[in-house]
Amino acid sequence: MQPRSSVSRRAIILGAGAVAAWASSPARALLAQAGDGGTASADLDALIAKMTVEEKAGQVTLMAAAWAGGAANALNPTSPSKSSFQQQLADVRRGRVGGVFNGNGAEMARQMQLVATGKSRLKIPLIFAADVIHGFRTVFPMPLAEAGSFDPALAEQTARIAAVEATAAGIDWNFAPMVDIARDQRWGRGIEGAGEDVLLGRIMADARVRGFQGRSGLTADDAMAACAKHFAAYGAAEGGLDYNSVDVSERTLREIYFPSFQAALDAQAATVMASFNELSGVPATANHWLLTDILRRQWKFDGLVVSDYTGDFELIDHGFAADEREAAKLAFLAGVDMSMQSGFYIRHLPDLVKAGDVPVARLDEAVRRVLALKAKLGLFDDPFRRIDPKREKQRVRTPQHLEVARDAARRSIVLLKNEKDLLPLPRSGKRIALIGPFVQGQRELIGPWNVYGTDADAVDLLSGMRAVASDPQSIVAVDGSGIEKPIAGGIEAAVSAAHNADIVILAIGESQKMSGEAQSRTDITIPVAQMALAEAVAQTGKPIVVLLRHGRALALHGAVKEAPAILATWFLGSMSGMAIADILFGVASPSARLPCSFPYESGQEPLYYAHKNTGRPNPPGPRQDYKTHYREAPNAALYPFGHGLTYGEIVYTKLDMGTGRLTAGGELTVVASIRNSGRQAAIEVAQLYVQDITASITRPVRELKAFQRITLKPGETQQVRFTLKRDDLTFLGQDMQPTVEPGKFRLWVAPSAQAEGVSDMFVLA
Numbered sequence: 001m002q003p004r005s006s007v008s009r010r011a012i013i014l015g016a017g018a019v020a021a022w023a024s025s026p027a028r029a030l031l032a033q034a035g036d037g038g039t040a041s042a043d044l045d046a047l048i049a050k051m052t053v054e055e056k057a058g059q060v061t062l063m064a065a066a067w068a069g070g071a072a073n074a075l076n077p078t079s080p081s082k083s084s085f086q087q088q089l090a091d092v093r094r095g096r097v098g099g100v101f102n103g104n105g106a107e108m109a110r111q112m113q114l115v116a117t118g119k120s121r122l123k124i125p126l127i128f129a130a131d132v133i134h135g136f137r138t139v140f141p142m143p144l145a146e147a148g149s150f151d152p153a154l155a156e157q158t159a160r161i162a163a164v165e166a167t168a169a170g171i172d173w174n175f176a177p178m179v180d181i182a183r184d185q186r187w188g189r190g191i192e193g194a195g196e197d198v199l200l201g202r203i204m205a206d207a208r209v210r211g212f213q214g215r216s217g218l219t220a221d222d223a224m225a226a227c228a229k230h231f232a233a234y235g236a237a238e239g240g241l242d243y244n245s246v247d248v249s250e251r252t253l254r255e256i257y258f259p260s261f262q263a264a265l266d267a268q269a270a271t272v273m274a275s276f277n278e279l280s281g282v283p284a285t286a287n288h289w290l291l292t293d294i295l296r297r298q299w300k301f302d303g304l305v306v307s308d309y310t311g312d313f314e315l316i317d318h319g320f321a322a323d324e325r326e327a328a329k330l331a332f333l334a335g336v337d338m339s340m341q342s343g344f345y346i347r348h349l350p351d352l353v354k355a356g357d358v359p360v361a362r363l364d365e366a367v368r369r370v371l372a373l374k375a376k377l378g379l380f381d382d383p384f385r386r387i388d389p390k391r392e393k394q395r396v397r398t399p400q401h402l403e404v405a406r407d408a409a410r411r412s413i414v415l416l417k418n419e420k421d422l423l424p425l426p427r428s429g430k431r432i433a434l435i436g437p438f439v440q441g442q443r444e445l446i447g448p449w450n451v452y453g454t455d456a457d458a459v460d461l462l463s464g465m466r467a468v469a470s471d472p473q474s475i476v477a478v479d480g481s482g483i484e485k486p487i488a489g490g491i492e493a494a495v496s497a498a499h500n501a502d503i504v505i506l507a508i509g510e511s512q513k514m515s516g517e518a519q520s521r522t523d524i525t526i527p528v529a530q531m532a533l534a535e536a537v538a539q540t541g542k543p544i545v546v547l548l549r550h551g552r553a554l555a556l557h558g559a560v561k562e563a564p565a566i567l568a569t570w571f572l573g574s575m576s577g578m579a580i581a582d583i584l585f586g587v588a589s590p591s592a593r594l595p596c597s598f599p600y601e602s603g604q605e606p607l608y609y610a611h612k613n614t615g616r617p618n619p620p621g622p623r624q625d626y627k628t629h630y631r632e633a634p635n636a637a638l639y640p641f642g643h644g645l646t647y648g649e650i651v652y653t654k655l656d657m658g659t660g661r662l663t664a665g666g667e668l669t670v671v672a673s674i675r676n677s678g679r680q681a682a683i684e685v686a687q688l689y690v691q692d693i694t695a696s697i698t699r700p701v702r703e704l705k706a707f708q709r710i711t712l713k714p715g716e717t718q719q720v721r722f723t724l725k726r727d728d729l730t731f732l733g734q735d736m737q738p739t740v741e742p743g744k745f746r747l748w749v750a751p752s753a754q755a756e757g758v759s760d761m762f763v764l765a
Helices: 016-023 026-031 041-049 053-059 082-093 105-118 143-147 152-168 188-192 198-213 250-257 259-266 288-298 324-334 344-354 360-376 389-394 399-410 461-468 490-499 528-538 558-562 576-584
Strands: 061-064 099-101 127-130 227-231 271-274 304-306 414-418 432-435 475-478 503-509 544-549 565-568 650-656 667-676 682-692 703-712 717-725 743-750 758-764
Touching: 041 360, 053 061, 053 344, 053 360, 082 105, 105 389, 127 360, 143 152, 143 188, 143 198, 152 198, 152 389, 152 399, 198 259, 198 703, 227 259, 227 288, 250 259, 271 288, 288 324, 304 360, 324 344, 324 360, 344 360, 399 576, 432 461, 432 490, 461 475, 461 503, 461 576, 475 490, 490 528, 503 528, 528 544, 528 558, 650 682, 650 743, 650 758, 667 682, 667 703, 667 743, 682 717, 703 717, 717 743
Parallel strands: 061 099, 099 127, 227 271, 271 304, 432 475, 432 503, 503 544, 544 565
Antiparallel strands: 414 565, 650 667, 667 717, 682 703, 682 743, 743 758
């Protein structure tokens, strides 16, 4: 907690009158008595007792900042304008708003907090929230890409830096991390999560919550409350269509979609956001079973639940509520404490309480949660603790932050293919042609859903390559085509550049607008104009390195699929060009692994490695009649979950499981030997998979149970050691209770979910 004199030190900025008003306010007087930033329930109750019903409804109302920041206006479906800022200040003065989000930095927050703490009746501080998904001004790789690092320490580090920068701009509360499991790559919003796997999703959820909230308590001026979203099963939208219906079994919810939320809450995430989708016919925003029975009663979550943007309004379009009043009632009674952007709570809760349709006790409960969050964040002790225009300039885009961004980007790049060791490239002696719509210009770099970072501050591929190469003039750049449309003469210029080069770097893929929220795709392939470019360049016969720019797994075809080297470079953020150049020239070795499976064809989606066997599985080899298979594609991924190459040559050589017997109270030690027989140092991610061969509930063909990152020198062999316990083999039985059944299990230590690696059977006694 900051010393109480921190308010008085700001007197010059804030004005002595405002400070005096806050110091003598009812809220300050009541809550200053409570320990730990004013969280004692008795003091909160005393403050609530002084509030009118309208002021209570104001506290549970969250609105987009009228003076919006960065790209917020473009990202939000309906955007306020700066001209309405005075009206929003008037609402703050009247106690009709509890907080705002995606505002325009410390100065905006300062002006609003002065009104809240100096001119409103009870002088309750506002809370300032934002979407800080993968960095603030320093932009890191999109979360899906960063999950490919298989390194939770990196995810915590980048989230910590995001919090340090965002809190300097007055932000108290972050609408992240998204912890949805995404198994259909047509769904564009997978960019915000950790991919298809439950274990990786849990680990990354834990890391990002700890990074955003810090480890010193929420009162620290560089801590911001995390929000686990979207509860629940948003990633299971039918057909990969955003906002679409979800209809999955309770077993699937509990085994696949709930665990990452439970991990976030175990990490003490302060808030949870309800999802847009309906779940088995009941929209999540009004789903009492989900928000109260599961979240509150079973999991004992006592924090704040907020709707997503106009989520309660959308109950009407779902056909679940007849009008605004009913929508507000249904969402509120289901368990949504705070309404985002619709304004329904401030408009309708007072009348609902007056009519007896909403118990006042429920309103007080929601208000208490809002006030408790503000207290935990230290706002009742110092409402300006995160509002400091000077600090806002000092904390952002520091050299240290940019170096971490470069490292994170390097560690997010996946080497999918590298025939005849085409990579790494020599830093001199070769003429290199950079071809494609993503090779030059400060655009399409930071990725979807970034409110405060800009492409203008990011490094493009050409700049990065020339900065790292020994001979910058040996590198030429030609766009060749647009992202979705051809350029007049573009292919001819690209072919000419390729003919004059020794090596072609083909940078192709998706625009930022093709991934993210509301960007579902039926055909997850490279756009036609770029494929025409790729085919023409391939005809030159020059060796091609494909750099994919993308927000999802893609189905690769033609010259792109057949290129001798392919890298998944996603959207990497501020230091994109530098990081890609580091990997291409061998300054760093690729170490990332795929967090989502690349299909052969779009029609395979949803595609994920942890699928079930059917009763008619097609055995290895050619397709057989009346077995499970597609006519056009194998029952496999082109590049599976966990896949990723290095500049070394990795060989899994030996597996030792001792007796191969796991007893009820014992442990099974698994030791695998891994050798780097190549000439380059390498980082390998060894992955432990298990299959329960026979069970009372059918089990996936593989499940990831653990992984380890190891560094191998050329010629070096190392052992990786895993420990399996009985609890690692738990699943939900027919009675929906956790169970473990004795029997045979297959185990792999392998470099991907489809690789054999080293494998054997063990027995659970």
